[in-house]
Amino acid sequence: MNNKKNNEVVLSVSDLSIKFELRGRSLKAIRHISLDLYKGESLAIVGESGSGKSVFTKSFMGLLDSNGWIDTGSINYKGTDLAKFKNNKDWLKYRGGEIAMIFQDPMTALNPLKKIGHQVQEAIELHQNIKGDAAKKLTIEILNDVGIPMPEKRYEQYPHEFSGGMRQRVVIATAMACKPNVLICDEPTTALDVTIQAQILDLLKGMQKKYNLTVVFITHDLGVVANVADRIAVMYAGDIVEVGMAEEIFYNPQHPYTWALLSSLPQLGTKGEDLYSIAGTPPSLYKEIVGDAFAPRNPRALKIDYIKTPPYFEISETHKAKTWLLHPDAPQIEVPDVIRRLHEHFGGNR
Amino acid sequence: MKNNNEVLLEVNNLKVEFGGKKNKFVAVKGVSFNVYKGETFGLVGESGSGKTTIGRAIMRINEAAEGEIKFKGKKINGKISKELDREVTEKIQMIFQDPMASLNERAKVDYIVSEGIYNLKKFKDEADRKAKVEKALTDVGLLPEFASRFPHEFSGGQRQRIGIARVLIMEPELVVADEPISALDVSIRAQVLNILSHLQKERGLTYIFVAHDLSVVRFITDRIAVIHKGKIVELAESEKLFENPLHPYTRALISAVPQPDPIAERNKVIEIYDPSCHNYDVDKPEWVKIEEDHYILANKEEIIKYKEILESKV
Numbered sequence: 001m002n003n004k005k006n007n008e009v010v011l012s013v014s015d016l017s018i019k020f021e022l023r024g025r026s027l028k029a030i031r032h033i034s035l036d037l038y039k040g041e042s043l044a045i046v047g048e049s050g051s052g053k054s055v056f057t058k059s060f061m062g063l064l065d066s067n068g069w070i071d072t073g074s075i076n077y078k079g080t081d082l083a084k085f086k087n088n089k090d091w092l093k094y095r096g097g098e099i100a101m102i103f104q105d106p107m108t109a110l111n112p113l114k115k116i117g118h119q120v121q122e123a124i125e126l127h128q129n130i131k132g133d134a135a136k137k138l139t140i141e142i143l144n145d146v147g148i149p150m151p152e153k154r155y156e157q158y159p160h161e162f163s164g165g166m167r168q169r170v171v172i173a174t175a176m177a178c179k180p181n182v183l184i185c186d187e188p189t190t191a192l193d194v195t196i197q198a199q200i201l202d203l204l205k206g207m208q209k210k211y212n213l214t215v216v217f218i219t220h221d222l223g224v225v226a227n228v229a230d231r232i233a234v235m236y237a238g239d240i241v242e243v244g245m246a247e248e249i250f251y252n253p254q255h256p257y258t259w260a261l262l263s264s265l266p267q268l269g270t271k272g273e274d275l276y277s278i279a280g281t282p283p284s285l286y287k288e289i290v291g292d293a294f295a296p297r298n299p300r301a302l303k304i305d306y307i308k309t310p311p312y313f314e315i316s317e318t319h320k321a322k323t324w325l326l327h328p329d330a331p332q333i334e335v336p337d338v339i340r341r342l343h344e345h346f347g348g349n350r
Numbered sequence: 351m352k353n354n355n356e357v358l359l360e361v362n363n364l365k366v367e368f369g370g371k372k373n374k375f376v377a378v379k380g381v382s383f384n385v386y387k388g389e390t391f392g393l394v395g396e397s398g399s400g401k402t403t404i405g406r407a408i409m410r411i412n413e414a415a416e417g418e419i420k421f422k423g424k425k426i427n428g429k430i431s432k433e434l435d436r437e438v439t440e441k442i443q444m445i446f447q448d449p450m451a452s453l454n455e456r457a458k459v460d461y462i463v464s465e466g467i468y469n470l471k472k473f474k475d476e477a478d479r480k481a482k483v484e485k486a487l488t489d490v491g492l493l494p495e496f497a498s499r500f501p502h503e504f505s506g507g508q509r510q511r512i513g514i515a516r517v518l519i520m521e522p523e524l525v526v527a528d529e530p531i532s533a534l535d536v537s538i539r540a541q542v543l544n545i546l547s548h549l550q551k552e553r554g555l556t557y558i559f560v561a562h563d564l565s566v567v568r569f570i571t572d573r574i575a576v577i578h579k580g581k582i583v584e585l586a587e588s589e590k591l592f593e594n595p596l597h598p599y600t601r602a603l604i605s606a607v608p609q610p611d612p613i614a615e616r617n618k619v620i621e622i623y624d625p626s627c628h629n630y631d632v633d634k635p636e637w638v639k640i641e642e643d644h645y646i647l648a649n650k651e652e653i654i655k656y657k658e659i660l661e662s663k664v
Contacts, residue, residue, distance in 0.1 A: 049506075049535045164397070193396040193562060198606040198620050220536050223565070223608030227615040246612040264540040265610055266569040274547070275569070277540035281505070342610070 007038040016073035031238040042215040044225040047235035062091035100180035104187040106167035110159040117155030123177035146173045165196035182214045237293040244319030254321040257294045263338040359385040365416035377403045378580045390557040392571035400580040405526045443522040447529040449509035453501040460497035463516045486515040507538035528560045564607045586644040596656045599623045
């Protein structure tokens with residue numbers, strides 16, 4: 001995990017901005033993000049709804065809605081700048097075969113009128129150039145691989161004959177059938193029960209190890225993040241405000257927004273007392289954001305937070321955060337109680 | 351809350367069935383529990399376990415096939431008098447899971463919140479009704495002027511608060527909250543939970559909290575009943591349940607909840623529940639008290655085993 005240095009970069013995003021045109025007004029959903037993805041790592045992107053985490057990753061696959069476009073920056077994948085792609089033909093070479101995606105709701109990701117086997121086989125025939133019986137054999141192998149019992153029988157069944165967890169396994173099988181390099185999982189377990197969630201997360205981790213996949217998880221559940229992520233990027237209002245190894249984000253968070261996210265976890269609450277909740281709402285993305293986007297909701301905001309956007313300050317080689325609090329001249333601000341408690345609760349005794 | 355042992359709701363041997371005679375499905379079977387006044391009682395289980403069905407049976411949305419449900423000592427299921435029907439409609443209210451689906455898109459907030467008091471004519475005149483709507487909205491942290499708006503103008507968290515406001519206006523005693531926060535964003539969840547607990551303190555409300563997320567349930571409830579396939583398998587005071595989960599299904603459920611702690615998560619072992627671990631052919635399971643405030647579904651052999659586990663922990 002902790003091998004940032006000797007690891008090759010699979011996908012490199014630099015200065016990426018994405019805009020949408022909505023009712024004659026333009027909205028800046030992603031604001032100048034730069035991020036490298038390393039081979040074989042699992043990166044979790046966390047943030048509230050509307051923070052841009054889905055839009056950000058959809059841009060790696062050319063799946064932005066038709067009213068959205070990449071405004072600035074580049075997405076480098078194997079020497080090609082994906083941000084320059086104009087039409088679907090360009091994307092077809094990369095979509096699925098190089099970068100694949102798993103969606104939140106397995107109920108809607110599968111075609112209800114097609115047999116499960118055919119849906120997986122379709123991906124194999126398209127991406128691996130194997131046809132007929134050989135493709136069927138491989139399909140059954142993959143179904144077995146993702147933990148579907150009696151794959152020969154299941155091959156002939158329709159999605160409605162599968163439970164939610166089993167359906168999500170089929171979706172994973174379809175993604176794996178394309179032999180991707182990078183797998184993006186958009187809230188893969190949100191629609192599932194806890195016990196099934198644990199199984200699907202285990203399956204994804206197993207696949208990642210087996211095929212040395214690079215996995216990007218998009219989720220708002222910090223418990224899931226702790227389970228799967230090597231590295232975490234915290235998104236707020238279209239920007240990554242803090243990024244670091246999982247331990248660094250959970251045990252030594254630096255950005256006030258990360259503090260706020262962690263503090264609002266019910267696991268850290270004390271019974272009978274109020275849970276911490278973040279005041280206010282995220283900023284409007286129609287307007288140009290000045291200074292630190294989180295400042296208006298941050299009770300500890302400094303004056304400069306309203307004037308100038310903070311750059312990244314490095315805490316360690318793998319850990320950086322965009323907050324003026326890390327500036328050498330910044331006043332010493334006390335870390336919220338809850339964060340210290342989290343540290344004692346989980347990290348302190350190790 | 352614990353020393354107050356006034357029973358508000360009593361569920362005895364409840365059975366709920368779906369489907370006709372030919373393909374009958376028993377969703378809930380032999381469920382009994384008491385809910386005390388002022389407490390928060392959690393019903394926890396996976397999808398299909400019947401937790402929502404129990405909640406809906408209490409609301410009288412699903413009819414009970416067997417057993418009885420008593421509210422303040424009076425039987426409320428089956429045929430009841432008009433006066434009692436009115437009382438129950440007023441005093442037992444429900445908060446739904448998805449605030450996007452549970453509000454009438456075509457009605458203004460004013461109407462949505464007033465619907466209950468319109469039905470029961472629980473207001474003197476128009477001015478009184480307006481005042482009641484205003485009070486309900488401010489009680490959940492919304493502005494009174496929101497009354498003239500439509501649901502689509504609100505965010506998920508605000509919509510859920512409208513859902514709570516329309517419950518409050520009825521001045522209920524018992525609120526069945528069916529997964530009230532699972533459709534909400536993390537940062538909003540805390541707000542809604544706080545509102546619920548403030549209202550409970552101010553008005554002595556009693557909650558039945560139906561949920562699948564154990565981490566939330568632990569924080570908000572006083573007692574928890576764990577449901578598996580339509581049966582309660584374990585019922586205990588929340589902290590006791592987390593400290594000493596005895597039933598293998600409870601243990602599996604607790605072990606599956608992801609904790610916000612990467613190191614613990616990496617080392618954790620997930621327990622998987624296999625119903626065939628019970629040997630119930632001869633030795634039938636019974637609902638027994640295993641310690642103070644802790645009940646479990648077990649047969650004689652298992653009772654001995656569970657008692658040993660409890661003693662070894664003391």
